[in-house]
Amino acid sequence: MNENIVEVSNFSYSYGELEAVKDISFQVKKGEVFSFLGPNGAGKSTVINSLITLLPLQKGTVQIAGYDLRTEQENVRQSIGIVFQKITLDKDMTVRETLEFHGSIYLMGGAEKKNRIIELLKLVELTEKADVLVSTLSGGMKRRLEIARGLMTRPKVLFLDEPTIGLDPQTRRKTWEYLRSVNEEGTTVFLTTHYMDEADLLSDQIALIDHGKIVIQGTPAELKQSLGNDIVYLETSDNTRATDILKNIAGVRNISCYEGKLLITSEYDGTRLLPEIIREVNEGQIDVCAVNLKKPSMDDVFLHYTGTEMRD
Numbered sequence: 378m379n380e381n382i383v384e385v386s387n388f389s390y391s392y393g394e395l396e397a398v399k400d401i402s403f404q405v406k407k408g409e410v411f412s413f414l415g416p417n418g419a420g421k422s423t424v425i426n427s428l429i430t431l432l433p434l435q436k437g438t439v440q441i442a443g444y445d446l447r448t449e450q451e452n453v454r455q456s457i458g459i460v461f462q463k464i465t466l467d468k469d470m471t472v473r474e475t476l477e478f479h480g481s482i483y484l485m486g487g488a489e490k491k492n493r494i495i496e497l498l499k500l501v502e503l504t505e506k507a508d509v510l511v512s513t514l515s516g517g518m519k520r521r522l523e524i525a526r527g528l529m530t531r532p533k534v535l536f537l538d539e540p541t542i543g544l545d546p547q548t549r550r551k552t553w554e555y556l557r558s559v560n561e562e563g564t565t566v567f568l569t570t571h572y573m574d575e576a577d578l579l580s581d582q583i584a585l586i587d588h589g590k591i592v593i594q595g596t597p598a599e600l601k602q603s604l605g606n607d608i609v610y611l612e613t614s615d616n617t618r619a620t621d622i623l624k625n626i627a628g629v630r631n632i633s634c635y636e637g638k639l640l641i642t643s644e645y646d647g648t649r650l651l652p653e654i655i656r657e658v659n660e661g662q663i664d665v666c667a668v669n670l671k672k673p674s675m676d677d678v679f680l681h682y683t684g685t686e687m688r689d
Contacts, residue, residue: 383565385428405567421569456533469510493531534564537569557579
């Protein structure tokens with residue numbers, strides 16, 4: 378029995394002469410939360426829009442819920458739910474009408490549709506708002522309604538594109554709770570996010586794409602472990618010379634530079650390495666302006682593999 382609910386093999390996509398995605402392959406297992414991350418322009422949106430049938434499949438093969446994306450698009454659409462980054466609700470409908478309309482599009486029966494609406498309104502805590510206009514809802518409530526709409530047809534895979542962007546911290550955390558509940562019921566979640574803490578907390582697997590290629594994939598723990606033991610952030614008066622000096626120190630795994638700071642990954646405990654780093658830099662007649670020692674985070678992973686920070 379195939380455990381993968383999404384299988385992407387040798388996927389490529391071009392816009393004219395520009396090859397936006399270059400022969401990527403990955404799988405998503407049934408029932409997991411899979412985060413697909415990357416900087417703007419990395420090819421992330423092209424892949425997602427192809428998977429949800431908004432763009433045609435050019436090269437490669439894709440199967441979703443056992444259906445071939447090239448030849449069975451309608452079956453794929455019936456198997457997925459989508460929550461877009463931008464709000465796409467009709468402001469002149471009520472909350473209940475929004476869900477009723479979506480269920481009708483997918484030919485849900487009357488009793489099934491009614492029961493599903495009750496169930497989803499309870500899940501996203503909008504029962505008391507069922508008969509108010511969408512236009513009167515707060516941004517957080519609209520996002521919760523969009524999640525409910527995406528779940529209306531009991532999809533096997535729920536695609537969410539930046540579901541918490543622009544939300545306050547409290548609403549973001551509530552959204553995480555809804556997604557956990559959905560996932561615990563067996564729905565596979567395919568997530569994109571600009572919040573690394575979100576990807577770290579929610580994901581079973583993460584794939585990071587940059588310049589059209591997947592640069593690393595694994596669990597959050599595996600991705601952080603790939604950077605080594607500790608990370609030293611170092612700002613000096615001459616980062617170029619400092620890099621030349623530090624790359625010869627035993628225990629220094631990798632050195633990269635971003636916005637005037639050196640990101641130094643270490644093979645072992647950074648508290649052992651840090652004194653030697655400071656000593657070598659000082660002996661090179663280079664001033665240390667700032668230093669920070671920390672365990673690798675998903676932000677560090679993103680910075681290390683893409684050379685840029687995730688931004689909204």
